[in-house]
Amino acid sequence: xxxxxxxxxxxxxxxxxxxxxxxxxxxxxxxxxxxxxxxxxxxxxxxxxxxxxxxxxxxxxxxxxxxxxxxxxxxxxxxxxxxxxxxxxxxxxxxxxxxxxxxxxxxxxxxxxxxxxxxxxxxxxxxxxxxxxxxxxxxxxxxxxxxxxxxxxxxxxxxxxxxxxxxxxxxxxxxxxxxxxxxxxxxxxxxxxxxxxxxxxxxxxxxxxxxxxxxxxxxxxxxxxxxxxxxxxxxxxxxxxxxxxxxxxxxxxxxxxxx
Amino acid sequence: xxxxxxxxxxxxxxxxxxxxxxxxxxxxxxxxxxxxxxxxxxxxxxxxxxxxxxxxxxxxxxxxxxxxxxxxxxxxxxxxxxxxxxxxxxxxxxxxxxxxxxxxxxxxxxxxxxxxxxxxxxxxxxxxxxxxxxxxxxxxxxxxxxxxxxxxxxxxxxxxxxxxxxxxxxxxxxxxxxxxxxxxxxxxxxxxxxxxxxxxxxxxxxxxxxxxxxxxxxxxxxxxxxxxxxxxxxxxxxxxxxxxxxxxxxxxxxxxxxxxxxxxxxxxxxxxxxxxxxxxxxxxxxxxxxxxxxxxxxxxxxxxxxxxxxxxxxxxxxxxxxxxxxxxxxxxxxxxxxxxxxxxxxxxxxxxxxxxxxxxxxxxxxxxxxxxxxxxxxxxxxxxxxxxxxxxxxxxxxxxxxxxxxxxxxxxxxxxxxxxxxxxxxxxxxxx
Numbered sequence: 001x002x003x004x005x006x007x008x009x010x011x012x013x014x015x016x017x018x019x020x021x022x023x024x025x026x027x028x029x030x031x032x033x034x035x036x037x038x039x040x041x042x043x044x045x046x047x048x049x050x051x052x053x054x055x056x057x058x059x060x061x062x063x064x065x066x067x068x069x070x071x072x073x074x075x076x077x078x079x080x081x082x083x084x085x086x087x088x089x090x091x092x093x094x095x096x097x098x099x100x101x102x103x104x105x106x107x108x109x110x111x112x113x114x115x116x117x118x119x120x121x122x123x124x125x126x127x128x129x130x131x132x133x134x135x136x137x138x139x140x141x142x143x144x145x146x147x148x149x150x151x152x153x154x155x156x157x158x159x160x161x162x163x164x165x166x167x168x169x170x171x172x173x174x175x176x177x178x179x180x181x182x183x184x185x186x187x188x189x190x191x192x193x194x195x196x197x198x199x200x201x202x203x204x205x206x207x208x209x210x211x212x213x214x215x216x217x218x219x220x221x222x223x224x225x226x227x228x229x230x231x232x233x234x235x236x237x238x239x240x241x242x243x244x245x246x247x248x249x250x251x252x253x254x255x256x257x258x259x
Numbered sequence: 260x261x262x263x264x265x266x267x268x269x270x271x272x273x274x275x276x277x278x279x280x281x282x283x284x285x286x287x288x289x290x291x292x293x294x295x296x297x298x299x300x301x302x303x304x305x306x307x308x309x310x311x312x313x314x315x316x317x318x319x320x321x322x323x324x325x326x327x328x329x330x331x332x333x334x335x336x337x338x339x340x341x342x343x344x345x346x347x348x349x350x351x352x353x354x355x356x357x358x359x360x361x362x363x364x365x366x367x368x369x370x371x372x373x374x375x376x377x378x379x380x381x382x383x384x385x386x387x388x389x390x391x392x393x394x395x396x397x398x399x400x401x402x403x404x405x406x407x408x409x410x411x412x413x414x415x416x417x418x419x420x421x422x423x424x425x426x427x428x429x430x431x432x433x434x435x436x437x438x439x440x441x442x443x444x445x446x447x448x449x450x451x452x453x454x455x456x457x458x459x460x461x462x463x464x465x466x467x468x469x470x471x472x473x474x475x476x477x478x479x480x481x482x483x484x485x486x487x488x489x490x491x492x493x494x495x496x497x498x499x500x501x502x503x504x505x506x507x508x509x510x511x512x513x514x515x516x517x518x519x520x521x522x523x524x525x526x527x528x529x530x531x532x533x534x535x536x537x538x539x540x541x542x543x544x545x546x547x548x549x550x551x552x553x554x555x556x557x558x559x560x561x562x563x564x565x566x567x568x569x570x571x572x573x574x575x576x577x578x579x580x581x582x583x584x585x586x587x588x589x590x591x592x593x594x595x596x597x598x599x600x601x602x603x604x605x606x607x608x609x610x611x612x613x614x615x616x617x618x619x620x621x622x623x624x625x626x627x628x629x630x631x632x633x634x635x636x637x638x639x640x641x642x643x644x645x646x647x648x649x650x651x652x653x654x655x656x657x658x659x660x661x662x663x664x665x666x667x668x669x670x671x672x673x674x675x676x677x678x679x680x681x682x683x684x685x686x687x688x689x690x691x
Contacts, residue, residue, distance in 0.1 A: 010326040011325075011419040018418065032387065039378065112301075113301055203319075231312065235316065
């Protein structure tokens with residue numbers, strides 16, 4: 001297998017590096033031929049499984065992901081950046097890459113960057129997407145174990161809400177009136193935020209069949225202003241539908257109100 | 260006329276480092292003609308995407324700058340929020356932030372020592388390759404790393420992008436039962452960390468003294484981690500808010516990370532700088548364990564960074580045990596904040612060194628402007644100078660492979676968080 005990094009924080013690779021002794025055991029089951037942060041470096045070697053972290057945000061990355069695809073039997077994206085573009089995809093909303101580059105760098109011409117940060121799926125075919133910011137060890141080991149046994153890996157796309165109910169948590173949205181994203185967010189984290197008494201902020205991205213419009217109206221009922229509603233949807237997965245559509249609609253509402 | 264040897268070393272992607280970096284080196288006639296460490300991690304424009312965010316989203320967003328040190332970003336940002344809003348400080352919150360941060364130091368340092376740095380000194384390509392020969396050392400390291408992660412989970416539910424930090428404190432106090440279950444394991448790990456310190460001190464580290472300026476926080480009583488004034492080995496002693504008056508950032512064409520300098524000079528941040536400036540703040544059991552290694556600090560040998568990391572693992576375990584020993588959950592886990600327009604500053608010691616933040620907020624407490632100076636960009640100029648000095652002292656007559664390995668070792672010694680680095684240097688040689 002191989003682990004490739006694109007534009008990211010390295011946090012999803014830690015799902016492997018934080019495995020402890022299981023990392024040594026993993027080595028018995030699979031041969032790791034490319035994983036730069038851990039040491040092995042052979043990006044062009046043919047592999048059965050390529051894990052890809054990070055969004056595609058430079059011309060070099062767009063070329064490199066095409067080569068990864070060619071060398072890999074299964075291509076699996078890990079985490080928000082590779083799967084939906086991640087936090088840095090916020091620049092896509094207003095095509096603000098150039099303005100942001102000029103604001104941060106004194107010499108913006110030295111910087112190679114595409115105007116959008118996009119998920120891997122927009123560049124090459126993806127066999128499996130592991131959602132989460134960050135993903136955890138259970139997700140990546142589950143995927144490896146399934147592939148080793150020749151069965152298709154299952155990524156549960158239900159909502160955080162269901163996991164939270166199963167744990168018997170007190171609902172943060174209903175009882176405390178905080179704008180929890182659990183009803184529309186992809187499960188997999190273990191409903192950590194409600195367990196800590198706070199609202200889910202959608203770091204696992206959209207669940208399947210989410211009713212974002214209804215949740216946004218509920219947020220309005222809680223007293224949130226359109227701008228704050230927009231910010232909840234346009235955060236870690238702003239490039240993923242339906243978060244993008246719901247968020248930009250409420251942002252447009254604010255601009256109308258302002259006018 | 261005989262022409263001198265011309266060597267070009269180009270490492271397009273550094274291995275066993277966090278993130279994407281490369282090295283270009285050209286040697287002509289036994290002189291380094293050109294040397295550039297380039298960080299080509301694509302920009303993600305965090306300082307701009309933070310604009311308009313409220314304090315909770317700011318805390319959740321900055322974690323995403325770095326998967327290995329998210330707590331550091333959350334803590335520097337939290338301080339800046341409270342500074343801007345004029346919040347009162349709470350003793351419990353402060354103590355628990357420090358305990359949380361200790362978890363990050365333990366996991367990050369243990370990861371670096373074992374999975375990234377040790378293979379260099381023991382002659383392996385990776386830690387995985389080291390496993391057969393050094394199973395016990397590796398197991399000890401991974402266990403310490405795991406314990407650091409558990410300590411972080413106590414406060415943040417997960418160690419990568421923890422979710423427990425609220426503006427003004429924490430969303431939830433750790434469960435006393437979970438604390439009492441973890442405490443004996445932290446205590447038991449003290450002996451392991453002492454053994455690790457002795458192990459790092461016995462590694463075959465290159466001996467080479469360099470002249471460099473150390474910069475770190477300094478606190479009246481504590482070993483600096485969560486707070487302090489910014490001091491240097493040259494006598495600088497300033498408040499966190501005065502940083503921009505003394506330090507400047509500049510850009511160079513080969514790197515997407517900004518370079519930093521202090522009064523026109525490169526400087527060092529990180530474990531060695533901290534220990535060089537704050538040895539007198541170590542609790543006595545840690546100071547005694549350090550003395551037993553026989554290595555004198557302050558040290559001018561950059562390779563003593565790995566020893567400093569082991570010292571800081573031991574320190575962080577001591578601190579965590581001290582802070583959690585008489586643990587009682589408080590009634591209120593976060594101070595209440597009243598947003599107001601203004602500027603706030605925050606600085607803490609991330610595992611890799613000083614992490615400085617400044618934010619301007621509007622009257623509703625939303626970010627209007629952000630500036631973040633991470634440790635690796637501060638170390639960038641220092642790494643380049645070190646490479647020059649180290650390779651010259653190592654001997655430019657060595658063959659290309661030896662030069663490449665030494666260069667990689669020098670770079671990795673800083674634990675650069677470029678966001679990754681064994682074949683971190685790929686070699687292209689041109690001889691005439």
